[in-house]
Amino acid sequence: MRVIVVGGGVAGAVSAIALRRIGAEVTVYEAHADPGGQVGSFVSLAVNGLRALESLGCLEPVRRAGFDVARQRLWSASGRLLGDVPRGRLSGDPMRSVTLMRADLVATLREHALRAGATVVTGERLVDAARTGDGVRAVFGTGRTDTADLLVGADGLWSATRTVLDAGAPSPVYAGLYGVSGIADDVPADARVAEGTFNMVFARNGAFVYLPAPGGSVWWSAQVARPGEPDLSGVDEERWLRRLGGLYRSEEVPSAILRATTRLHRPTLTHTLAEVPVRHGERVVLLGDAAHPVGAGQGASMAIEDAVVLARHLAAAPGVPGIPDALAGYDRDRRDRVGKMVRAASANRDAKTAGPIGRRVNDLIMPIFFRHFYERSTAWLYAYEPGSPPVHARTGV
The missing domain is CATH 3.50.50.60 (FAD/NAD(P)-binding domain)
Structure with a gap:
């Protein structure tokens, strides 16, 4: 074939x-x-x-x-811990998610x-x-x-x-989110960047994801909520950091990570x-x-x-x-x-992309969901066995 x-x-x-x-x-x-x-x-x-x-x-x-990344923590905009669950796996699974x-x-x-x-x-x-x-x-x-x-x-x-x-x-349609990501060095020791932990903050202007990488840097991604499709061209790194600093000024840990950022990746639009x-x-x-x-x-x-x-x-x-x-x-x-x-x-x-009311509802519901229902609700996803294609005698790979 x-x-x-x-x-x-x-x-x-x-x-x-x-x-x-x-x-x-x-x-x-x-x-x-x-x-x-x-x-x-x-x-x-x-x-x-x-x-x-x-x-x-x-x-x-x-x-x-x-x-490997063993855990995932989810935080509210105010810094309240909403959930602490295994990252990309069920709790009894010895395999770890990889980033x-x-x-x-x-x-x-x-x-x-x-x-x-x-x-x-x-x-x-x-x-x-x-x-x-x-x-x-x-x-x-x-x-x-x-x-x-x-x-x-x-x-x-x-x-x-x-x-x-x-x-x-x-055709793809803009989903109301755009992403900017980067790498931060020398993040303050009191920031919540525990090793082996993927973190997501449900911030006022969109989610902010961060996790520590080997070597002491922190990888992060700002997923900014914006209804109208923005023009992402023609803005340099310094202006992007100022813009993001303003958008996440109310969130303590994202703000600290943005201030320590040394490299940005190209901004992207999210589509559905x-x-x-x-x-x-x-x-x-x-x-x-x-x-x-x-x-x-x-x-x-x-x-x-x-x-x-x-x-x-x-x-x-x-x-x-x-x-x-x-x-x-x-x-x-x-x-x-x-x-x-x-x-x-x-x-x-x-x-x-939830607004103020949606965020407050999520802050109430998420701790209950992650404590009592997360494992059952994700078993279909993480316990899946795809099977193995047979190895052809000629190729042997």
């Missing part, structure tokens, strides 16, 4: 690993010259994503590229994909695809074409594959996507954010799960003629779980 994977980020790289594992010949086409690079901030992988990586044999390199820079995650997965025998082609953006005989023909912006038995659209929120598959597919009605055809399938952006710290983990489940269904198919049924089975397998995650992410986003 020959497969074209569109997108060289997390979803594309892990798809290549999973598909090589079952013996497919894989070529990854990435629009950017460097699909990793210093793009974005840090990402977290919960245990469901880590177990999916473990099933592909690439858990340990990812863990080495980041660091790392997105660029390091992409680089680690891409290196594993290359070692597994995948080919990566950069600087090629998909513009069209069509059935040709028993396969699919992909056309790229440079005029390059390629044919395969299957095309996997792992090209993210602004997926070209999604539009090729369905011209009426929904309506349910994608067409997620696969007979020889084209969407995966990860191209099919279902979720956020809430689960975007990468859900994409990794997708790749494992897709590979399992393809491995069980009776060769190339079985691809359409395998894609349909993959979609059925993932639809309910992903839909539940999308609803959970929406509730998470609403908590970050």
